[in-house]
Amino acid sequence: MSGVDIRSAQRPDPDQVLVDIADYVLDTSIDSDEAYRTARHCLMDTLACGFQALDYPACTKLLGPVVPGAVMPGGARVPGTSYELDPVQAAFNIGALIRWLDFNDTWLAAEWGHPSDNLGGILAVADYLSRTRIARGEEPLTMRDVLTAMIKAHEIQGVLALENSFNRVGLDHVLLVRIASTAVVTAMLGGDRDTVINAVSNAWIDGGALRTYRHAPNTGSRKSWAAGDATSRAVRHALIAMTGEMGYPSALSVPTWGFYDVLFKGQPFTFPQGFASYVMENVLFKISYPAEFHAQTAVEAAMTLHPQLEGRIDDIARIVIETQEPGVRIIDKTGPLDNPADRDHCIQYMVAIPLLFGRLVASDYEDEVATDPRVDMLRGKMEVYENEQFTRDYYDPEKRFIGNAVQVFFNDGSTTDRVAVEFPIGHRRRRDEGIPVLVEKFRASIGPKVTPAQWELLDAVCADQARLEATPVNEFMALVISAG
Secondary structure, eight states: OTTOOTTOOOOOOOOHHHHHHHHHHHHOOOOOHHHHHHHHHHHHHHHHHHHHHTTOHHHHTTOSOSSTTOOOTTSEEOTTSOOEEOHHHHHHHHHHHHHTTSOSOBEESSSEEOGGGGHHHHHHHHHHHHHHHHHTTOOOOBHHHHHHHHHHHHHHHHHHHHSOOSGGGTBOTHHHHHHHHHHHHHHHTTOOHHHHHHHHHHHHHTOOOBGGGGSTTSOOTHHHHHHHHHHHHHHHHHHHHHTTOOOOTTTTTSTTTSHHHHHSTTOOOOOSSOSSSHHHHHOBOOOSOOSOGGGHHHHHHHHHHGGGGTTTGGGEEEEEEEEOHHHHHHHOOOSOOOSHHHHTTOHHHHHHHHHHHSOOOGGGGSHHHHTOHHHHHHHTTEEEEEOHHHHHHHHOTTTOOOOEEEEEEETTSOBOOOEEESSOTTSGGGHHHHHHHHHHHHHHHHGGGSOHHHHHHHHHHHTOHHHHHHSBHHHHHHTSSOOO
């Protein structure tokens, strides 16, 4: 890069990252049955998260058109609601629902994130396109098209995250949602190679949101709608590019003005592997607990210890939590916790609740539970340390573990067992154990919120891989919307 003459007005060839992303979304066939099977389960899990979020007014107040009355009959529909919106605003709605409770899938590497956040843009555009095509007498997209887009969005976001840490330069991981969604949505809209490159270049030029809303002392609810904002912005970029609007070929690499120099300390991205279907195959599901993923196994350990604490809460001297380095950096938090978004990113809080009550559900982050004086009493007795083996296993590409250990010490010198959990139920190595729990999450979350006829058909379609893949998108969406 140092040899580039920034005074020259000659337009360079596109950055290789832009080219590789465009070639992948347009030309790579996905031939992994495991990836498609996992994508089906991911779709079910992600919709379940969105339907659970409908119970929270803090989320639902953000839904609907951007201004009252700005609806689009025949547009993209929002699961669990009766809204029909333009695809940009529908993507925001769906993305906010998906992410609200911090309960959807997760990817952990140098950067972390939640690849199913991309479903906001994918599902909105797929429904919009399908309904538009039907109105013109053309064939709609099928749910296999949606699953393919999900696999590719997961892959772009996840591979970019393997060795490139955006959080260490203060940027939020939803940046990668915007990049991945822009690429796959532009392809879905029919964009060619140049159009995808143009769209993705503009997505990089947006820069990145600051992570401050995820960290004390500013933790707040924006972290629950930031991904909806990112995936909706991606749809906007795709639509702009489809008009023939120009792109910026060296948006990443140009000296002084490019992403690398402005926002990434002058370092280009590194890639240990190309794009295929690795990320979807290895994605982590948050099946049992709506908790920041670095604490998932800590919650499992605390649940195991709960029976040993019956009648002994007041006798606790200290509680030791061992976690990975990212867990210390992100969710080790002391002092007052201001709101649910603060609490679900505090490892001490996420351990205290199951130790006390033998559960952790989304409502446990609300004030009614948080004001129980025993919660902060236990938090005050907790010591959080990095376990270096957990950190090594976390970064090992053959493992991708997220280990935690919890042990309770009493005033009389006795202790509980030290309970260590290396990887959670949502890990690839626990798929056989985890998928039945995922299916139950899907059924419990959606079944009561749609009509019996909708649910009977939806449950049957999602249980059958071939049947789901063959289902037209518009017909699938009709099964997940509210009539009222």
